[in-house]
Amino acid sequence: MSATHPSDSPRNALTPQVTQIRATREEARRFTSPERSGVTFSVMARHGSELAVSLAARPVHDLLRGTVVGHRLDRTVRRRGGEAALRWAGRATLDPGDLKRIDVQTLRHGMDLLSSTPDGIGIAPAFWRTVTTSPGRLALLYAGLETEADPHKLLVELRGGAEHASTREIVEVLKHLEGQRRRTIVHASPIVGQLQRLAEAQPPGVAIDFAGVETGSAAAWSGAAGLIAAARAAAPSVLLLGLPTDRGEAAAAAGATHAVFAAMQGLTA
Numbered sequence: 001m002s003a004t005h006p007s008d009s010p011r012n013a014l015t016p017q018v019t020q021i022r023a024t025r026e027e028a029r030r031f032t033s034p035e036r037s038g039v040t041f042s043v044m045a046r047h048g049s050e051l052a053v054s055l056a057a058r059p060v061h062d063l064l065r066g067t068v069v070g071h072r073l074d075r076t077v078r079r080r081g082g083e084a085a086l087r088w089a090g091r092a093t094l095d096p097g098d099l100k101r102i103d104v105q106t107l108r109h110g111m112d113l114l115s116s117t118p119d120g121i122g123i124a125p126a127f128w129r130t131v132t133t134s135p136g137r138l139a140l141l142y143a144g145l146e147t148e149a150d151p152h153k154l155l156v157e158l159r160g161g162a163e164h165a166s167t168r169e170i171v172e173v174l175k176h177l178e179g180q181r182r183r184t185i186v187h188a189s190p191i192v193g194q195l196q197r198l199a200e201a202q203p204p205g206v207a208i209d210f211a212g213v214e215t216g217s218a219a220a221w222s223g224a225a226g227l228i229a230a231a232r233a234a235a236p237s238v239l240l241l242g243l244p245t246d247r248g249e250a251a252a253a254a255g256a257t258h259a260v261f262a263a264m265q266g267l268t269a
Helices: 027-029 085-090 096-114 134-146 167-179 190-199 218-232 245-256
Strands: 039-044 050-062 067-079 121-127 154-159 183-188 205-209 237-243 260-261
Touching: 050 096, 067 096, 067 260, 096 121, 096 134, 134 167, 167 183, 167 190, 183 190, 190 205, 190 218, 205 218, 205 260, 218 237, 218 245, 237 245, 245 260
Parallel strands: 067 121, 121 154, 154 183, 183 205, 205 237, 237 260
Antiparallel strands: 039 050, 050 067, 050 260
């Protein structure tokens, strides 16, 4: 995902143009677009339990343009098997081989959800433990080739550990993926200190889960805007996940470039 918005410099936050933004129904509708039908597939874990992996394609909005520019795969992994699965849950974790299989199958099944917008971007998740190994990166590369995914339009969202890795480790992974023509966005925790540390690796994009970030009051939004500013200082593209639809313009003023909005509740004419 590339940042195409004007700014003082490619790595600085957008200069706020709006000092106070009123949440309106019109703005909420502007940033509303339905998610696509999902798909669920099974993966057998090494320890013997069956995993159900569900994917749904959620629209990615360009915040300044107010348009949908692509879709992001939202992934949920659950264990099947009732009581048998519960017995495993307390003493077994997924090993790197399990994670790699989930990532590969996510690409194979998820590309059908992303392919109906050939001119837009697609964002697919990948576990950090997959991309830190050469076999894991090669598996993702071949899966992308099998699905004929355009490397210029498919971004890999690195999840589950990058924010805790060293700067050197992050830089090495980004270089390896760049060498495979894989564009990347790093999923980060909504913590200013971690975003500031991530800035040392200069990732091309950062994704922040806003579902648990308070945004309702002016004081809460001040803290949220600080998170966005820290993310924009770390990367030229900032994707907010689960952002309330009535905060799209405020998020853009704070420096965010893209968003996957939270589902709207109770909006009536």
